[in-house]
Amino acid sequence: MPGMPNGFVKIQTLFSEKTERTVAALQKLYADHEFLLAVTRDLSAGVLEESSLKGKRILLKPNWVKHTFNPQDHLCLCTHDNFLVAVLELVLSKKPASVIIGDAPIQGCYWDRLITMELVNKVEALSVKYNIPVSIKDFRRVVFDTVSNKVEVERNPMSEYIIFDVGKKSYLEPITSKGKNLFRVTQYDPDKFTETHQPGMHKYCIARELFHSDVVISLPKIKTHQKTGITCALKNIVGLNGDKDFLPHHRIGGAQMGGDSYPGKNRLRYWSELALDNANRNKGKITYWLWQRFSTLLWLLSFPKKQHQLNAAWSGNDTTWRMVMDLNMVIGFGKEDGTLADAPQRFLYSFCDGIIGGQGDGPLWPDPLGLGIVCFTDDSASTDICMAMLMGMKVEKIPLLMAAKSFMPNRKVTIHLNGKPVEQQDLLPYAIKATPSPGWENYE
Secondary structure: OOOOOOEEEEEEEOOOOHHHOOHHHHHHHHHOHHHHHHHHHHHOOOOOOHHHHOOOEEEEEEOOOOOOOOOOHHHHOOOOHHHHHHHHHHHHOOOOOEEEEEEOOOOOOOHHHHOOHHHHHHHHHHHHHHOOOEEEEEOOOOEEEOOOOEEEOOOOOHHHEEEEEOHHHOOOHHHOOOOOOOEEOOOOOHHHHHHHEEOOEEEEEEEHHHOOOOEEEEEOEEEEEOOOEEEOHHHHHHHHEOOHHHOOOEEOOOHHHOOOOOOOOOHHHHHHHHHHHHHHHOOOOHHHHHHHHHHHHHHHHOOOOOOOOOOOOOOOOOOHHHHHHHHHHHHHHEOOOOOEOOOOOOOEEEEEEEEEEEEEEOOOEEEEEOOOEEEEEOOHHHHHHHHHHHOOOOHHHOHHHHHHHOOOOOOOEEEEEOOEEEOHHHHHHHOOOOOOOHHHOOOO
């Protein structure tokens, strides 16, 4: 791909009066397939056309984080099934050669509860209607059932992935300690990070489908996020990494101990983290439960407040945003031989599902937010900044967004709101205040 042209962020509001901007009113839009199809078609006009998609291999990457637990989860947890189906039909109408729909949800996600038969039937019906093959794939290599304490590894062979080592270019390099393994991710063996992240070495495990696709379309759900403040276009591509042993989410210990799991320092919390490490080393064994309960007990004895979360779910998390930026570098510049090019290698489009967004304890336990927004873009960094503004967030206080500002500094991006070019500040009158994740309540 010779260079990268100017980018765009196209936003469509789906409300005309503030009184209509409610969850009750907006959720009805998901039931209108023709409406969703029309909105996505209008937003992508001139970009996703038959001239650009005919005969191409398409990868659709929804936000499938986990299966539903609460009654409102179908609205605000994942990319809405009907939104996905509308984008799928839009793409199929442009006569591509094939479509793959794939993601890597959390290891405790029950795939058969996430991918319902209703969704499968809709996808198959569209595949038949347009006579184009469509497949759905789980990109995860490891699954762990926390209820039965059973681990399933090598669900997909390593041959289906490409390992990238971004080395010293990594955003994690400045916080990587020589001779120490501080990186952690909840419910994973901490010792594995000695093989994937060390000074000068930062590896990621990317599904080959990315490199075998001509066009990649991400379908993020716009939500608050307990570790990065917001999850949208930038964060959604993390699901193209198939093994979380490659994904640092935080560093063990408090901020005054060289880590970023919680503010200050606290011995009971640190011992709780060490006990959790032992639990994760013993998954599948009876000792897993013993260490898990001991960890929980120690944590409770430390009398944690909202900004004290065992999985570093607070505004002081200085690790996850760096991992997200690394992956955006890999997705944008990565080649199939596992190296990074100097120029962007592919177009990544995003259709952001913000009809009902997620607020509160996102990304796993969000509450519905009547955002009333659909966005189509080819610039993830600018999009996330715009979405944060529309959710009433302080962009300058969110490390992920500040890093995004300098990701591709020479690229000019045009913002359109309801078909008209605008400046970022013109979005402010349309902002609705989202409840942040508990550990972000005082981030301002």
